[in-house]
Amino acid sequence: xxxxxxxxxxxTLEFTAEVGEIVPLNDSKFGAVLPRTYFYPTSxxxxxxxxxxxxxxxxxxxxxxxxxxxxxxxxxxPGSYPAKIDAQRRRLAMQHHTAQHILSASFLEAxxxxxxxxxxxxxxxxxxxxxxxxxxxxxxxxxxxxANGILFENRAVKSYYVNDEQALKIPFRKAPKVSGRIRxxxxxxxxxxxxxxxxxxxxxMVGLLKIVKTERINKKLRxxxxxxxxxxxxFQDYQRVLQESSSLLESGITGIAEAIAGKLERLKQxxxxxxxxxxxRLAAEAAQLIDSAQTLVDRILITALFRNxxxxxxxxxxxxxxxxxxxxxxxxxxxxLKLSLITICGRDTDxxxxxxxxxxxxxxxxxxxxxxxxxQGGGAVNEELVGDxxxxxxxxxxxx
Numbered sequence: 531x532x533x534x535x536x537x538x539x540x541x542t543l544e545f546t547a548e549v550g551e552i553v554p555l556n557d558s559k560f561g562a563v564l565p566r567t568y569f570y571p572t573s574x575x576x577x578x579x580x581x582x583x584x585x586x587x588x589x590x591x592x593x594x595x596x597x598x599x600x601x602x603x604x605x606x607x608p609g610s611y612p613a614k615i616d617a618q619r620r621r622l623a624m625q626h627h628t629a630q631h632i633l634s635a636s637f638l639e640a641x642x643x644x645x646x647x648x649x650x651x652x653x654x655x656x657x658x659x660x661x662x663x664x665x666x667x668x669x670x671x672x673x674x675x676x677a678n679g680i681l682f683e684n685r686a687v688k689s690y691y692v693n694d695e696q697a698l699k700i701p702f703r704k705a706p707k708v709s710g711r712i713r714x715x716x717x718x719x720x721x722x723x724x725x726x727x728x729x730x731x732x733x734x735m736v737g738l739l740k741i742v743k744t745e746r747i748n749k750k751l752r753x754x755x756x757x758x759x760x761x762x763x764x765f766q767d768y769q770r771v772l773q774e775s776s777s778l779l780e781s782g783i784t785g786i787a788e789a790i791a792g793k794l795e796r797l798k799q800x801x802x803x804x805x806x807x808x809x810x811r812l813a814a815e816a817a818q819l820i821d822s823a824q825t826l827v828d829r830i831l832i833t834a835l836f837r838n839x840x841x842x843x844x845x846x847x848x849x850x851x852x853x854x855x856x857x858x859x860x861x862x863x864x865x866x867l868k869l870s871l872i873t874i875c876g877r878d879t880d881x882x883x884x885x886x887x888x889x890x891x892x893x894x895x896x897x898x899x900x901x902x903x904x905x906q907g908g909g910a911v912n913e914e915l916v917g918d919x920x921x922x923x924x925x926x927x928x929x930x
Contacts, residue, residue, distance in 0.1 A: 531596035533566040537689065537713065540624060540728040542568050547583045547613035549606050553599070559589065562600040567591075568615060571598050576627055576650040576727045579620055584611035618759070620728065622652035625758030628687055628717075628729045629677075629739045633755060634658055635703055635721035636677040641669060645704075646750055650727070655742055655754040662751050670741050677739050684734035685718040689725075737761065812843070816850040823857070826927055829879050832859040833920040839863045841870040845906070848872045852904055860890060860923050864916050869896070870908040871919075877903055881927075889926045890919070 535542065545568050553561040562583060571591040572578040578591040583600065590601035627650050634645035637660055646659040690713075692700060697712050706712045706724035715725040717733060730736055738761045743754040756764045772783050779789040823830040832851065836844070844863050851859050852874045858881060859874040871890055875881040887898050887905035894915060898907015 532564060532598040534598070535566055535568045536570050536728055537726075539568070540620070541731070543581075543615040543617050543620060545613050547611050549583065549608050549611060551608065552602075552605055554605075555601065560586075560602045560605045561594075562586075562602055562606060563597050564600065567598055567600070568613070569598070569600055570620070570623070570728055574726045575630075575648050576623055577619075577652065579615050579623075581613065581615040583613045588613075619652050622759055623650060624728050624730050625736045626650045626652065626656045626756075626760070627725075627727045628733065629681075629736050629755065629757035630656060630658055631715065631717060631721050631723050631725070631729070632677050632680050632733065632736075633673070633739060633741075633753070634660075634723075635717070636673050636680070638703065640673050640676040652760070655756050655760075658753045658755065659747070659750050660753060663746050663749055665744055665751060665753075670744070674739065674741055680717065680720055681733045681736050681739060684732050685720060686732050687729050688716045688718065689729065690714055690716075740764065812847055812850060816847060819847075819851065819859075820854055820857075826858075829856045829858050829876075829927070830854070831923070831927065832857065832861075833923060834859075834861050835916070835919060836861075836863045838865050841908075844870060844872055848874055848904060852876070858886070858923075858927065860886065860920060862916075862919055864911070866913065867910060868908060869894070869911040869916065869919075870906070871896075871898070872904065872906045873900075874904050875902065886923070886926055889922045893922065 547564050548566070549562050550565055551563040553563070555561050569581065569588060569591045570576070570579045571593045573593065579588070581588045583602065584606055586602035586604045586606055588600050589603055592599055630648045630650060634648065637643045637645060637658075644661045646661055648659070649657045692712050692714055694709050694712070697706060700714060700722050702722050702724060704723060708724070712724050713726055715723050715727070715729055737758050739755060739757045740761050741753055741755045742764065745752050745754075772786065776783045776786055779786060779793070781789040819832050819834060820830070823832045841863055844861055848859070848861055851857060855876060855878055857874060857876045858879055860871065861874075862869060862871045871887070873883045873886040873890065875883040875886060882902045883905040884900055884902065887900065887907055891898055891907050894909075894911055896907055896909040896911070898905055900906050
């Protein structure tokens, strides 16, 4: 059985590892079993440590029965090796695990909301699930202020073991899930939690806690938070973005919101003007197509092929043309791969736009649909087939 030294001394990050057994694993990995270790295995919502043992990298650490298996990227012979734990990863885990205890207790103290579960992360925000489906911004501020007040008091964080009888006298925030020998993590005179993780020796080592996001999951709320070194990195990133944004907007950081609101209003007005210009352009284009239409006895014919034009514009143009009397039109857009085609048959032409569409798309093995006055379809077409696109239109009109 591996002795778990990290419980009593979580700040020891370098030690001499006695490798007693090497077990071959999948994917060319090897498992090292040590009689004593400071490497923390994945458990209790906290991720495992990483680091090195001799020349081998420790990629994973997990419990296997009573032993702790250290997954290595290369094999080692039994013997003594210098071992080193990734200090930043361990420190972030300790800061977040300590912060999670304080945050969970703060929800209970400040808002009378109990926590359900937690996940401790070092490279991304950690989470606490709480028994509510919503929090106001005032609620979040209240809890943050309460939790950070505990951190700033630099209270001692102690861990010790009690038996079942002694556990009855401990004011646990959550009842222990084990019996016999129970490890207690106590934030001095504030929170008592049965826990098997690594924690900072005092709350000041956590530094700062910040809630960054909440999300509703079924009937509970997941609270994402950062603490310690990760909180520093989080605020550094935000400050950089804010400074770059204020520079682009030519405003101070406090004036960013006002500057964006002003630009959004100007953008809205510009979009209104652009839409009006777009409408005028389509009206002029429709008029030009009508002026250049081909006269066929008692009908007029318009055919037009456009390149690399939004298909939605084709529909807008068609809606303007369909109001013209005696009009038959075939409009198409081709982007080099896909063909979009619209047929129009005025109600006074005695023709059906669906029939005309089928006449156009049938030879191309494409499909579409619509009504008697306007139909639309298309699909993938080779470039060489687009050249004779309107050949069938005239044949249809001559026969009709």
